[in-house]
Amino acid sequence: MVRLPLTPAEVERGQRLGALLRRARGTHSILETALDAGVSPETLRKIESGRVATPAFPTVAAVAEVLGLSLDAVWAEVSGADGDAPAVGRRRDANERIAS
Template sequence: MVRLPLTPEEVARGQRLGALLRRARGKRSMLDVALAARVSPETLRKIESGRVATPAFPTIAAIADVLGLSLDEVWAEISRPDAGDAPAGSPHGARERLAS
């Protein structure tokens, strides 16, 4: 099977996803989160670093569940182009999102 190259938007969305998961993980170790989600630590590392920009849905669902994130929260955060520019809930980020 030939995999098409990712678009710049897909790459950016993958980077936002990784940043969101890193923030949500906080001080928990990558190993603990990966094991709880039943994914390999290497998979979680690649997702968090943006190297896997389009991970499988069940993988993201499992990680989000362990981190206490709803899939709606994950999608809302990663689907906005400016999602990584300001912390979630900050007035600056909210204003930019409303303007777009």
């Protein structure tokens, strides 16, 4: 399988996603956040640095949940649809249940 190179728009979206996750993580460590989300710290580090510009949806959803970000807010920020509105919410505690 040959992977096509990323477009400049995809690279830019990946960089915006990484910046959003870094801001939302705040003072929490990559290790703590990654373990809470069930992803490897190296995966989270690569996403935050923009080296993985197109991470898998379940990975983004898991990290967003841990950081207290809605997927709508993540998409708005990453796609540039709502340029001025901050998408950063509050971090969920590891034991906090998600209301369904």
